[in-house]
Amino acid sequence: MNRKSTKKIKLGNMYVGGDSKISVQSMTNTDTRDVEATVNQILSLEKAGCDIIRCAVPDMTAAEALRDIIKQIHIPLVADIHFDYKLAIQSIESGVSALRINPGNIGSLERIKMVAEAAKDKGIPIRIGVNSGSLEKDILEKYTKVCPEALVESALRHVRILESLNFYDICISIKSSDVTDMIKSYRLISEVVDYPLHLGVTEAGTLWRGTIKSSVGIGTLLAEGIGDTIRVSLTGDVLDEVKVGREILKAVGYIEEGVKFVSCPTCGRTEINLIKIAGEVEKRLAKCEKNIKVAVMGCIVNGPGEAREADIGIAGGKGEGLIFKRGQVINKVKEENLVEELMREIEKL
Ligand code: SF4
Numbered sequence: 001m002n003r004k005s006t007k008k009i010k011l012g013n014m015y016v017g018g019d020s021k022i023s024v025q026s027m028t029n030t031d032t033r034d035v036e037a038t039v040n041q042i043l044s045l046e047k048a049g050c051d052i053i054r055c056a057v058p059d060m061t062a063a064e065a066l067r068d069i070i071k072q073i074h075i076p077l078v079a080d081i082h083f084d085y086k087l088a089i090q091s092i093e094s095g096v097s098a099l100r101i102n103p104g105n106i107g108s109l110e111r112i113k114m115v116a117e118a119a120k121d122k123g124i125p126i127r128i129g130v131n132s133g134s135l136e137k138d139i140l141e142k143y144t145k146v147c148p149e150a151l152v153e154s155a156l157r158h159v160r161i162l163e164s165l166n167f168y169d170i171c172i173s174i175k176s177s178d179v180t181d182m183i184k185s186y187r188l189i190s191e192v193v194d195y196p197l198h199l200g201v202t203e204a205g206t207l208w209r210g211t212i213k214s215s216v217g218i219g220t221l222l223a224e225g226i227g228d229t230i231r232v233s234l235t236g237d238v239l240d241e242v243k244v245g246r247e248i249l250k251a252v253g254y255i256e257e258g259v260k261f262v263s264c265p266t267c268g269r270t271e272i273n274l275i276k277i278a279g280e281v282e283k284r285l286a287k288c289e290k291n292i293k294v295a296v297m298g299c300i301v302n303g304p305g306e307a308r309e310a311d312i313g314i315a316g317g318k319g320e321g322l323i324f325k326r327g328q329v330i331n332k333v334k335e336e337n338l339v340e341e342l343m344r345e346i347e348k349l
Contacts, residue, residue: 012076012097017196023051024245032062054078063090125169148184175202196228263296270298272316
């Protein structure tokens with residue numbers, strides 16, 4: 001896949017853009033002022049594979065709490081600021097790795113300058129985050145509606161403000177809840193800037209719908225080589241955001257490690273309860289860290305063929321199944337013992 005070349009920017013102990021890996025982000029939904037709850041959530045997210053965390057900073061207490069939070073976590077923290085430059089300055093002093101703030105919303109140029117200079121002094125980047133709900137009035141009037149061109153113009157306006165202050169450690173996101181608008185917006189902006197892009201579909205919805213919308217939006221762009229970091233926004237458990245994000249990266253080939261799981265959709269040839277078996281296998285593999293491909297197939301027709309591609313697999317029969325290991329049948333097992341036997345073989349790999 002030809003990944004678009006972007007500027008590489010430092011973010012705490014890692015990089016975003018350029019040849020660095022595509023990172024998965026999430027955002028805490030705890031009260032940032034509650035240090036313990038926020039730290040606990042971030043540590044769980046780290047375990048799930050979250051690379052970068054963002055925290056809302058609604059007031060000065062939250063901005064100050066960031067200092068204690070950062071001491072206890074291991075991934076870069078991005079302070080999410082709306083409007084108040086003082087919160088941005090305090091967050092920088094608290095040691096954040098990046099700011100998410102739109103300079104055009106801070107107020108006077110003097111205030112923007114203070115934030116940009118403080119960020120520059122500490123070598124921290126600024127993410128400009130435009131979304132369909134935050135378009136400036138004049139841009140909205142010009143285009144008469146929210147559209148990709150309007151979103152891009154808004155993002156570029158913020159970018160140009162920072163550039164006029166000689167600030168170039170910029171990351172951009174243009175999120176829309178409309179997937180086609182989101183895709184078009186990122187395509188457009190990637191043609192005119194080489195700053196790293198943070199991809200996401202905003203207000204994507206609950207786990208089911210949000211996963212679909214995010215997979216289509218983020219996945220399409222990644223497959224075109226656009227995007228340097230991603231966030232799946234879900235109305236639900238933040239851990240799912242990271243799980244889905246990582247699965248998207250796996251699906252487009254940006255994450256090679258871990259379990260690749262394939263299972264057939266079942267059909268009139270299926271003679272075992274494959275849906276239940278596949279569900280159990282997937283659940284038991286959730287914590288498996290081996291780099292393997294596991295196939296759970298309903299029958300012998302396509303089963304062995306698909307399973308041959310896998311490191312290990314099942315092909316169902318009538319009330320029983322064959323276990324394949326790297327193309328060879330190694331066992332014939334009763335249906336009720338298939339999951340257990342498969343897991344035993346996986347452990348040996
Ligand atoms: Fe049907 Fe067999 Fe294909 Fe599964 S692998 S969908 S059971 S033909």
